[in-house]
Amino acid sequence: MRWTLKPKPESSKIEALQKALQVDPIIATLLLEREIETFEEAKKFFRPSLSDLHNPFLMKDMDKAVTRIEKAITNKENILVYGDYDVDGTTSVALMSSYLKTRHELVLTYIPNRYDEGYGISYKGINFAVENDFTLIIALDCGIKAVEKVAYAKELGIDFIICDHHRPGDDIPDAVAVLDPKQDDCNYPYKELCGCGVGFKLIQALNSKEGKGVKDLVEYLDLVATAIGADIVPITGENRVLAYFGLQVINTFPRPGIKALLEQVNKTELTITDVVFVVAPRINAAGRMKHGNYAVTLLVETEYEKALQFAAEIEEYNSDRREEDKRITEEALIQIEQLGEQNNLTTVVYQEDWHKGVIGIVASRLTETYYRPTLVFTRSGDKLAASARSVRDFDIYNVIEACSEFIEQFGGHKYAAGLTMKEENYQAFKQAFEDEVSKTIDRSLLIPEIKIDAKIDLKDISPKFYRIIKQFAPYGPENMTPVFMTEDLKDTGYGKCVGADKTHLRMTVVQPGSNALVAIGFGMGDKVDLITDNKLFKVVYSVDENEWNGNVSLQLKLRDVKANDSE
Template sequence: MNEVRLPKPLAITLAQRGITNFDEAKNYFRPQLDQLYDPMLMKDMDKAVERLVQAIENQENILVYGDYDVDGTTSVAMMYDFLTSIYPNVSYYIPDRYSEGYGISFQGIDFADDNDISLIVALDCGIKAIDKIAYANDKNIDFIICDHHLAGETIPDAVAVLDPKRADCDYPFKELSGCGVGFKLIQALAKKLEIPQEEILNYLDYLVVSIAADIVPIVDENRILAYYGLKKLKENPRLGLASLLGETSRESLNVSNIVFTIAPKINATGRLEHASQSVELLISKDAEKIKTFTSQINDLNAQRKETDGNVTVEAIQQIKEDGEEDRFTTVVYNPDWHKGVLGIVASRLIETYYRPTLVLTQGNEGEITGSARSIKDFDLYEVIDACSEFLSKYGGHRFAAGLTMPEENFIPFKEKFEELVKSKIRPIQRKPTIDIDTELSFSDITPNFLSILKQMDPFGPENMTPVFMTKNLIGGEVKEMGKKSEHLRLQLWDEKSKKQYSAVGFGMGHLATDFRYRRFDVVYTIDENHWKGNSYLQFTIRDVRFKD
């Protein structure tokens, strides 16, 4: 890495991420759109483009179908937006979370049949919908599937099945979001119809929201798409996304902002009402409509926060009452819990009990259904798959899944799930860890260091915000924050370099006295905050070790 001339701590950080020579560093720091892969490399892309062109030429009715989460709704909005810009006979459909469930539904196909629709483009779902596609074929309705989930042994009998994770697909990058697969289809169709590629780049603000919300690795093609998607979102976002951003500073906008500001609001409609509200907001060009939709979505998000907070409290109480605090897994069930917040609650429970977690509630007649979340480096899906004898439906990936089972199977499933996790999990996986990129001296933090650190963005899975450690610091001007003084703001003072930096410690209010009177080693990230036209550095403390 000598030829790149990076500060040593950042050279170490990049090397740990597999970037070890000039060309790799150039691609990393200067993502270029011409590095995107040819969409025709994806299996069935030629068939998908041919069928769409045929539908347009024959004046067929096309239905854009997608799931109710952020990836699904942004996919639908993006595809609908693009297709309606070149062809009028397009509508969209989002399944109801409660009456239809995840993915392609029989009701959705019946809707298409009732409305003389002969082609459905399904996004972020469909790779396992064998029976649904057969049902559609019987009604002479064709499907183009754009999915990114793992395929089963059998591929649905659709006109085209686009999924880079197909075993027989040679597409070079396997980790696109569902919206990303949809974008590749748009790319290919635009090329066929001789639409300038510059025009389709206008859809990248949709795509970066899906990339952020679906927690896909921000490497390779995703890094390029996220980089230019963030640029679009900062400089010229479509009205709906701009409205959801609210007062978030455009200058400091990053993947994390999207995850914590835009994504929960889009998700709230599918969790508590109907996700079509989010699609309407995203595709609308009417400022008054957008204002109304945004207000409704913000209200729903506030309701969602209250609901998931209450369910989390009840789940923790159930774990304690059942004497299950020391188990290897968390599996909780209450028929009254709101189905829309189960995934969020599972993530909250992992913060308290660090272990694979399932949260379940009443489903359709005689069934229970829920969401599963995993911990770092533990393959949750593999264990769920090994318990499939108890399940009527399940799907997902290593770190998150959804499942449904007959009510009478709950206890045997719960026990087998616990038994399998206990046999597979390693002791080191049972404790949360923080990966530290490198040790840093405050004297290393120069304008050049900060400039290069900034260029490492966008951060996300497999390119996380660098975490640094600095030893033997002193805390100065320690102030408690929050309604219950649960947070801290303080100065980190380094005697050796004579430099100090402002820092925050969330949830560290109880350590105020220690920070005032003891020396410590600290683990932190470096952030740039923007407020009223000013920018300043702020360290976010991730962990601390006090000296005796």
């Protein structure tokens, strides 16, 4: 692991913020690293408020979208709410449809089939709308590149409103309204909303036209927080406000579907991490293994007993997903070895029978193993489909775009993308992808990095310090859990490997002039030799709470351990 200590802010800025807030200089440092420089900015950070949400009409085309939906409601038109099959898409569809149904009966939902329609807006979905007399489709978490499909719908008398957050292409679809803050000519102040976040801005605008405030929409924020966590968007600005209040809903009065998914979580207060690792995979499993409709049905269900039944079905899909994920990952690792590609700068693997719903997870697993830009291909009809994942600070979308001569279609983000191509182009694309990464990547990015917020001593860690750190949550991209480094540590002599298979490291660390603290390193049992025999060592960690027999104490949650004098 590369340990990178973030550059320390200017001393004068630390001192000024420390005085303004009456906090420890370490807390002031952490805030400045998050571009929080004044008392007012800190207040907004620590005390998110719904009043901090922007006026939705600042988003390009919002007025057009609201006008068209109000016309559809007045004229009793059939409205089809269309969304992708992943967490962001299904939560968006659940949000929009359940809101519209409070004002209009003629609302139906549509999630494309991952296997015969693929990602985004499909001709099959448009034909469904024609056959069932829908005159308006609201597309969520997709559509920004569906130029030809929106034109096709228009010819058939169907209007589109697009709510997307992916990067636009050169041409924008000719829809009634295109809501996407990433459009060059959209002046919306916050660019990092997820698809469900853009959907929320639309219902906020519709609600305001009814003379109501954003507080009337808080019940929908459990869906928005789930999408924010699952889609790995920055938890800054508006996303922080939406996630903060969404977590409050999840922890106090979640909708029956989310409550049912959380049955097995034995925790009093859920964090965004719990949402990402418990709720999101199960919602995703429906679209991966069966159909995204199952997730929407669960999320809009109002009766808890029914929600429990739907959640039990989804749990089965998730179990199947885990088995497929494990099998395909093992087969992919064998393929990499057999091809002798362990030393490449990229991982590109293909097997025609791999489950299309799982290749994104497998791409993430392979990225964890080899830590390099990764694509996993499978067959999808007469084409090949792939999921792409990247390493930190490297834009895989740009690389795929540079290889677009071999690709039928693609879309996504800096760190995750999807594409389809003809099978005969696979080998040429694979070589072009390796060549493009070789030309553009900084080789240091191929070594996993731990970014360290501050170097501190054990004596700096107190209950008060931890109480303030906790208020930095919800954590996520651009506001990660604060990570610290401490040097000159010794184990008190009881450090050992723990766990059923002895793969974890547990020790009690001390430093001259400080109290001892317990440290736990999951999967770090192989580092036990670094801490024995009175050796000095250094650690990178986050501060955490440990609850045991009703007693709560602070502990260090280790990220890495090195000898004291090592780089």
